[in-house]
Amino acid sequence: MTLAHYIDLAQLLPKHLGTHAQNRAFGLENPDSTPTEQIEAWRTQHIDRLELPRWSDVFVKYHYWIGLIGGVMAFVLGAISGATLLSYSGKAPVNVVYFLALAVGVPVVTMGLALISMARASRAHNVLVHLSPASWMEKILSRFSPKNQETLENLHFNPRLSNWLVIERAQMMAWWFAFGVLIALLGVVVTQDVAFAWSTTLSVTPEQFHRLVGWIAAPWSAWLPSAVPSVDLIEQSQFFRLGGKLDNAMIHHAAQLGQWWKFLAMATLVYALGLRTLVWIAARIGLRRSVKEAVLTLEGVPVLLEQMNTPVVETTAQQPEPAFVQDSDSYERRVTELEPSYDAVLGWAMDRETIRVILDTLQVETSLIADPGGNRTLEEDAGIVAQITNEMMRMTAIPRKMWGMFDEMRSEAMKAMIPGKGRSSAEETPSQEDASKDVLMLVKSWEPPMMDWVDFLEDLAGAVDRITVAPIGTAEEGYRAASRDVTVWSRKLRLVDLEKVVLWQP
Amino acid sequence: MAALIASPHPRFAVVGHPNKGKSSIVASLAFDDTVQISDTPGTTTRTRSFPLTVDGAVLYELFDTPGFQRARQVLAWLKAQDVGADKRPEAVRAFLRVHRDDPKFADEVELLTPIMAGAGILYVVDGSKPYGEEYEAEMEILRWTGQPSMALINRIGTEDYSAQWEAALGQYFKLIRTYDPMARDFDGHIALLEGIAQLRQEWMPSVKRSIALFEAYRQRLLGATAQSIARLVQRTIAHVERLQFAGEAPTNMDKEKLASRYQEHLRRLEQREQRDVEAIWHHKHLDKEQATLLFDGIDLFSRESASIFGLTRKEMFVTGMAGGAAAGAGIDLLFGGTTFLLGSAIGAVVGGVGAYWGFEELSEIRILGTTLGKRSLEMGPMTNRNFPYILLGRALYHAHTVASRSHAVRGTVQLVMDETFKERWLGDELRTELETYHKTFRSGEEPDAETFKEYEGLIYRSLEMLL
Ligand SMILES: Nc1nc2c(ncn2[C@@H]2O[C@H](COP(=O)(O)OP(=O)(O)OP(=O)(O)O)[C@@H](O)[C@H]2O)c(=O)[nH]1
Ligand SMILES: [Mg+2]
Numbered sequence: 001m002t003l004a005h006y007i008d009l010a011q012l013l014p015k016h017l018g019t020h021a022q023n024r025a026f027g028l029e030n031p032d033s034t035p036t037e038q039i040e041a042w043r044t045q046h047i048d049r050l051e052l053p054r055w056s057d058v059f060v061k062y063h064y065w066i067g068l069i070g071g072v073m074a075f076v077l078g079a080i081s082g083a084t085l086l087s088y089s090g091k092a093p094v095n096v097v098y099f100l101a102l103a104v105g106v107p108v109v110t111m112g113l114a115l116i117s118m119a120r121a122s123r124a125h126n127v128l129v130h131l132s133p134a135s136w137m138e139k140i141l142s143r144f145s146p147k148n149q150e151t152l153e154n155l156h157f158n159p160r161l162s163n164w165l166v167i168e169r170a171q172m173m174a175w176w177f178a179f180g181v182l183i184a185l186l187g188v189v190v191t192q193d194v195a196f197a198w199s200t201t202l203s204v205t206p207e208q209f210h211r212l213v214g215w216i217a218a219p220w221s222a223w224l225p226s227a228v229p230s231v232d233l234i235e236q237s238q239f240f241r242l243g244g245k246l247d248n249a250m251i252h253h254a255a256q257l258g259q260w261w262k263f264l265a266m267a268t269l270v271y272a273l274g275l276r277t278l279v280w281i282a283a284r285i286g287l288r289r290s291v292k293e294a295v296l297t298l299e300g301v302p303v304l305l306e307q308m309n310t311p312v313v314e315t316t317a318q319q320p321e322p323a324f325v326q327d328s329d330s331y332e333r334r335v336t337e338l339e340p341s342y343d344a345v346l347g348w349a350m351d352r353e354t355i356r357v358i359l360d361t362l363q364v365e366t367s368l369i370a371d372p373g374g375n376r377t378l379e380e381d382a383g384i385v386a387q388i389t390n391e392m393m394r395m396t397a398i399p400r401k402m403w404g405m406f407d408e409m410r411s412e413a414m415k416a417m418i419p420g421k422g423r424s425s426a427e428e429t430p431s432q433e434d435a436s437k438d439v440l441m442l443v444k445s446w447e448p449p450m451m452d453w454v455d456f457l458e459d460l461a462g463a464v465d466r467i468t469v470a471p472i473g474t475a476e477e478g479y480r481a482a483s484r485d486v487t488v489w490s491r492k493l494r495l496v497d498l499e500k501v502v503l504w505q506p
Numbered sequence: 507m508a509a510l511i512a513s514p515h516p517r518f519a520v521v522g523h524p525n526k527g528k529s530s531i532v533a534s535l536a537f538d539d540t541v542q543i544s545d546t547p548g549t550t551t552r553t554r555s556f557p558l559t560v561d562g563a564v565l566y567e568l569f570d571t572p573g574f575q576r577a578r579q580v581l582a583w584l585k586a587q588d589v590g591a592d593k594r595p596e597a598v599r600a601f602l603r604v605h606r607d608d609p610k611f612a613d614e615v616e617l618l619t620p621i622m623a624g625a626g627i628l629y630v631v632d633g634s635k636p637y638g639e640e641y642e643a644e645m646e647i648l649r650w651t652g653q654p655s656m657a658l659i660n661r662i663g664t665e666d667y668s669a670q671w672e673a674a675l676g677q678y679f680k681l682i683r684t685y686d687p688m689a690r691d692f693d694g695h696i697a698l699l700e701g702i703a704q705l706r707q708e709w710m711p712s713v714k715r716s717i718a719l720f721e722a723y724r725q726r727l728l729g730a731t732a733q734s735i736a737r738l739v740q741r742t743i744a745h746v747e748r749l750q751f752a753g754e755a756p757t758n759m760d761k762e763k764l765a766s767r768y769q770e771h772l773r774r775l776e777q778r779e780q781r782d783v784e785a786i787w788h789h790k791h792l793d794k795e796q797a798t799l800l801f802d803g804i805d806l807f808s809r810e811s812a813s814i815f816g817l818t819r820k821e822m823f824v825t826g827m828a829g830g831a832a833a834g835a836g837i838d839l840l841f842g843g844t845t846f847l848l849g850s851a852i853g854a855v856v857g858g859v860g861a862y863w864g865f866e867e868l869s870e871i872r873i874l875g876t877t878l879g880k881r882s883l884e885m886g887p888m889t890n891r892n893f894p895y896i897l898l899g900r901a902l903y904h905a906h907t908v909a910s911r912s913h914a915v916r917g918t919v920q921l922v923m924d925e926t927f928k929e930r931w932l933g934d935e936l937r938t939e940l941e942t943y944h945k946t947f948r949s950g951e952e953p954d955a956e957t958f959k960e961y962e963g964l965i966y967r968s969l970e971m972l973l
Pocket of ligand 1: 523524525526527528529530531542543544545546547548549550551571572573660661662663686687688
């Protein structure tokens with residue numbers, strides 16, 4: 001995982017995350033991978049979907065240039081600083097204390113700060129990081145490339161990652177700075193005859209200074225003793241500014257004073273460069289780790305990983321269902337009142353006892369009660385229709401000789417029919433003038449009107465003049481139908497649309 | 507016949523009279539809120555398949571079917587074939603062959619086809635209405651199919667005729683269960699699956715696996731919900747809104763604009779979170795229009811929400827102390843004078859013009875230094891301590907409503923939260939725990955993954971408790 005990968009992912013994920021199913025399929029193709037490997041594989045597969053130039057290209061180039069400029073600037077600055085400190089006017093010797101401060105003191109202190117920064121890099125707002133020159137440089141340079149700026153603004157770097165970026169860059173610059181100092185030292189030593197001396201306002205005896213120098217030189221004193229100044233050299237090279245002039249002893253040992261350079265070079269090499277290299281490596285390791293962590297916490301990545309690694313569970317239908325459009329119109333052939341009597345009353349899927357009770361409740365009288373539907377056979381239902389047809393024909397004075405053709409059906413139907421109470425059987429009192437045959441059909445309002453019923457209704461409509469469909473509630477409801485249920489029957493009747501059928505809707 | 511070949515996975519056909527809740531039962535079992543359900547009989551006209559798949563592999567398959575329309579005529583046809591008991595399924599198959607394209611028996615063909623292809627039968631009746639003999643023909647037909655079957659009593663209304671039904675159904679079905687598709691009852695769902703598993707020995711392992719899967723699946727959905735809520739709270743608290751203004755000092759209008767943008771952003775965050783949660787629970791078709799309308803009453807920034815859903819003064823004080831926050835903040839809250847009354851303070855924000863102290867109750871408005879001659883105003887992160895609890899309460903209420911809504915329910919969600927809801931999830935201990943995280947969020951720093959997971963865990967537990 002590199003920074004470029006992180007940026008690719010940051011650019012890819014918001015637009016190309018894909019569905020759970022796609023990502024799971026991808027996850028199943030790469031079963032035994034670590035999360036990082038899975039993400040990397042995903043990136044490789046999707047990278048071509050990004051338009052060129054990719055943000056990562058822009059950023060990597062920018063990052064490279066900033067690094068290069070920063071490195072060169074640091075090197076030049078180091079060389080200039082070194083050369084300035086070492087410039088020997090011939091009047092006063094070069095004070096090694098200054099140089100040590102630059103080559104040992106400053107690096108050790110800044111490396112300490114760097115280590116503290118690294119330890120705290122996991123905090124988003126790390127003040128130390130923002131104090132770093134690398135951070136300023138970034139800000140200053142970014143002003144010079146407005147074109148890239150646009151791309152870079154799209155990138156919201158993980159704050160921890162930015163911390164590590166700055167830390168790493170700072171180490172790189174510090175390394176080149178130290179290298180500049182070392183080159184300056186060597187350059188000055190080669191091209192000039194420099195007299196080194198040491199002086200400080202503090203009262204430090206040569207012995208104490210020797211001890212300090214001994215500590216500094218500890219890492220190489222064993223194998224490079226010539227680069228460790230002796231007590232003599234230190235005594236000889238102590239310089240008192242107050243004297244205002246070089247004493248004779250110093251001039252006498254002038255050749256020896258040059259010996260200091262080996263020590264200074266070693267100090268620069270070991271501390272400013274050697275130690276810095278270690279810190280730089282640590283920063284690079286830290287950066288790499290932080291890239292990895294930033295990738296795994298990048299917005300979209302946890303989701304992607306989860307989708308790759310959890311099974312896709314689907315429960316719903318795979319094809320959409322066409323929306324059900326309800327015909328909200330109701331049936332317009334309606335009555336609000338029932339007649340006091342009907343020629344026949346049919347209770348669809350009801351038993352006769354119930355039909356009688358209902359008729360009592362509704363105060364309706366009839367001469368014939370029949371109970372089609374329910375668990376009757378279709379033949380029995382047909383018989384009921386035939387019976388009613390028969391009755392009607394007789395009453396409308398159809399020649400008696402035609403009756404015979406219904407008799408067979410009639411005997412079948414008789415099983416399903418009983419005489420109603422109130423009126424005597426139609427056979428006994430044929431009414432010639434009341435020619436219209438009026439049938440009341442009770443239905444269970446809570447049951448849906450089914451095609452089975454519609455078929456019967458159509459057959460019946462062929463036999464009578466008028467059918468009043470009366471949806472009835474349950475006994476508990478006092479046989480009063482809920483209007484919601486009546487609406488259902490009303491809609492059904494509208495669909496069936498039979499001239500002779502009316503709906504009772506009180 | 508293809509139908510006799512052992513099917514690769516268990517199938518179940520939900521059949522019955524029209525309008526008795528077949529589609530509702532399927533919608534609830536399949537978490538599918540797109541199923542057409544209405545009180546008009548004949549809503550379902552085609553058989554539809556609802557497979558339960560894991561990575562594409564089918565564990566079982568449910569079928570929603572149209573209701574019987576001409577059961578007696580079908581039965582008459584079957585009886586006319588005059589075959590012995592062993593040949594009855596053959597007769598049903600013959601019926602399907604003969605009437606495949608007969609519009610008269612379209613519904614019967616639709617519903618019998620999956621059964622003859624090997625599906626077990628889930629026969630649905632409405633236990634809140636009396637039993638009637640007209641059901642016998644269809645039960646007889648189902649018996650003719652020779653497929654394993656089970657009756658499901660669904661009570662659509664309030665009355666109870668279960669005893670009647672059980673007596674009648676007992677003549678035709680060995681297994682009779684009661685199931686309520688309108689309740690999102692996890693245990694009921696599992697119990698039904700366990701019943702289904704008994705229909706046929708070979709189906710047992712597959713259905714048992716499905717049960718385990720549903721249990722894990724539910725946890726996953728809960729986890730995703732908790733994550734979404736946690737993110738909402740964190741983002742809301744940490745959000746910072748900036749506004750550039752011209753001139754030396756910001757005008758009142760600038761401040762208003764900033765405050766309203768700030769609120770707008772928080773509202774959007776909440777809306778997005780709610781959509782996420784709805785998607786997690788497969789309620790993508792929740793009536794949004796209505797929902798927003800109804801939301802107005804308990805809007806984030808309205809007066810009521812503060813007192814009902816947030817903390818009371820005393821609770822705030824205790825939380826402030828216990829949460830390890832500066833005691834000063836608690837005291838501040840207690841003696842803050844007029845600006846203290848959070849309810850009115852937040853109300854004032856809505857009330858609008860001139861009431862800046864109200865904005866500041868949510869977060870200070872700061873003036874930032876000049877960059878390139880432009881100054882900017884900044885608002886956020888949320889300093890109001892009560893706010894996270896209001897937000898959490900609302901989010902939990904919404905999530906709990908969505909998660910406990912059956913996919914068979916249609917129509918507008920009623921999101922009406924009352925005072926007792928807070929008592930159901932927010933105890934003293936939890937409040938103390940939550941406060942430490944809210945404090946972290948307030949610092950504006952991105953919380954690390956672990957802290958965030960812990961916070962998510964608290965929300966997960968609250969959700970689990972609520973459900
Ligand atoms: N209150 C309540 N209503 C229910 C219940 N089950 C079903 N319903 C309602 O009953 C009506 C019919 O439900 P559906 O699921 O469409 O019935 P169906 O059997 O699929 O109907 P068709 O497809 O027309 O055959 C709808 O209005 C449902 O809302 C229940 O358990 N309680
Ligand atoms: Mg349906």
